[in-house]
Amino acid sequence: MLNALLTVVLPVLLILSLGALAGRVLRLDNTTINRLNLYLLTPVLAFNSLLHLQARPKELTLLVLGYYLLALIGVLLGYLAAFRQPDATRRAVMASVAIGNNGNYGLPVALFALGQAGFEQALVIFLSSVLLTFTVGPLIFGGGGGLLPTLRGVFKLPVVWCIAAALLLRAVHLTLPTGLDRGLGLLAGATLPMVLLSLGVQLGTGGRPKLSVPVWLASGLRVGVMPFLAFGLGYALGLRGLHLQGLVLSSAMPTAVNAFVLSREYRADSDTVASVVVLTTLLSIPVLMVVVPLLGRLP
Template identity: 60%
Template structure:
């Protein structure tokens, strides 16, 4: 566990810490950084990873199915755990548990913990999480457009079209000019440090935590229950080896910042989600280290 803290979690903390310090010293625009990451760097990372990935189509679909089952199971578990709170807060707890930070937290952790093959698995999960966030999120928060509006939002994201382009290139075995590939790779390499800086800036600009029972429930389920649930579901759905490790590691990620952004946009219980994001991020520094330490054992199961 100490090795996991030093070799996997510490690099993430250091880069995010720089972002938090910058946020304290300067007035920085989260919207600008978010747009650069979401519309410029992350699509390049997805394109670069899919063009060079060793993940087979069948394996990727298997992993994606397991991830969606896990997220929906987490939302159901949260609904049961928060059954006695008001509807708006219950939906906030459900979103906080179901929508994990598989982007600016999950991708670098997967790279440090499992290497490039692990990053390939994490990219598959991240792409699924984008789809889940912008469809399940609005549906849970009760937006007027529901899942249809969320699906339209997904289709407007450049990362979706980069995925489609990469799959088309691979299926048709189309050549990619060396200069173009190098440019894509350079942009993709910039994605992980940028998203970590963005995470640190978001945490540095965050207000005080509200340690209410719903926040504690959401955080506990997100960082403690979800890894155990992922292991059980992954084994039950036939995942073994690296895909199982990738699923369990992804499940240990904290609540995604996008869950808060959507809650604010749809006038849901944003305060509960904001505190769940911050608290689960802090708590996950320890729980992620525990999961990383257990990954060798998880890889040998089955």
Template identity: 45%
Template sequence: MLIALMDVLLPVLIVALVGVVLARRFTIDVDTLGKISLHGLTPALAFRSTMTSQISPDVGLRLVGGYLLVTAVGAALSWLVTRGWSVPTRRSVTACTVIGNNGNFGLPIALLALGTEGLDAAVVIFVTSLVVMFTIGPMLLGSSGGIRGGLLVVARLPVTWALVVAGMLRVAGVEVAGGLMSGIDLLADAAIPLVLLQLGVQIGGSGRIHRTGPVLATVALRAVLIPALGCLAGVLVGLDGLGLASLLLACVMPVAVNTFMLAREYGADSDTVASAVVLSTFCSIPILLVLIPWLPRIVG
């Protein structure tokens, strides 16, 4: 557990803490940081991961299938658990339960805990989570655009095209020229530090945490139900070793920060979502402290 703290979580917490301090001292535009990360740096990371990934297509498809299975079952169970509450609150709790922070928290944790192969698997899950976030997320939070509108958003994301181009180049056996790849590497190397700073800035700029029933229920569902479903789904889709460890690690991530953005956009219970994001982030740390030492045994 001490090794997990020192080697994996401490570097992540240090960078995020810098973001918290900066947010408390200066006025920082979080939306701008998000645009730089999502549209500028993460596509480079996805491109490089796809070009160099050792993850087989079979394992990649199983990761996608396992994550989508967790999302579907988690959403259904969360909706049942929250019966009796208002519809906006039920929508918000359900969305927070199934939309995890597989970007600015999941990617660096995967890299430090599982190495470059773990990062490759985490990128696959991250892209899948983006599809969930911009399709299922708006539907749950009250958008009238439906799945079609969400898919159009995903189709316009640079990270989607980075994956498509890299996949085509890899299938064709084409190597990227040295100078061009070096530029992509620079952008990719900047992605993880920036997403951690962004997470810290968002936490530092958050207001008071409301420990209401829906908030506590959301954190409990995210911390207990989703990891349990991750174990079950991983076995059902035939994952083992690194693939199973990667899916389980993704399932213990806290509520995605962008869920608050979606809740605010579509008029859902944004106060519940904001508190759930911050509280689940803090609660995920002891869970990760327990899980990370076990990951090498799962990988085998």
């Protein structure tokens, strides 16, 4: 646990703290930072990483399937846990349990905990989470006007087209010129510290969480229950080694900030989602101290 604290949690906590401090002292415009991450850095990271990804298609398919099944279970658990709550609050709990922060939190944690190979697994999960967040998310919150308008919104994101371009290049066995490849690699390398700083700024300027019963329910399910379910589901699907570790680690991530963004966009119970984001981010620190050492003991 001490090793997990020093090598995995502490680097993430340090950058989050610096981001929170900078957000308060410098009064940074987090909207600009988020746009930079969403429309430039994350697409470049996805494109560059997919080009150099070393993994077998069958294992990646099982990993993505496990992630989506786990998200579906999270939706159902959130529904059952908040069954007696008002509709808007129940939807907020469902989204908070299902949509994890596999981007600006999950990617650096995976890199520190599992190395470059583990980072590649986390990247596949992150790319899957992009599609999940911007399709299932609006449907959970009761917005988006249906599936087709929601999908049109997804295809406006540069990361989707970068994923498609990288897959096309891999399919036809084309490689980029060395200079272009190195330039994109440098830009991709800037993504992880930037997205962590961005999360720190959001947490530092977001205020204190409102610790209501739905907030505790959603937080407990998200970081306390989902890792156990991920292990059982992944093992049943046949995932082993690094792929099983990647699925379990991704399930221990806090609720995604994008869940809060969507809740505001569709006028849902954004206060509940915002509080869950803050609380699960704090709770994920001791949870990771337990989960990371156990990853090496998985089959």
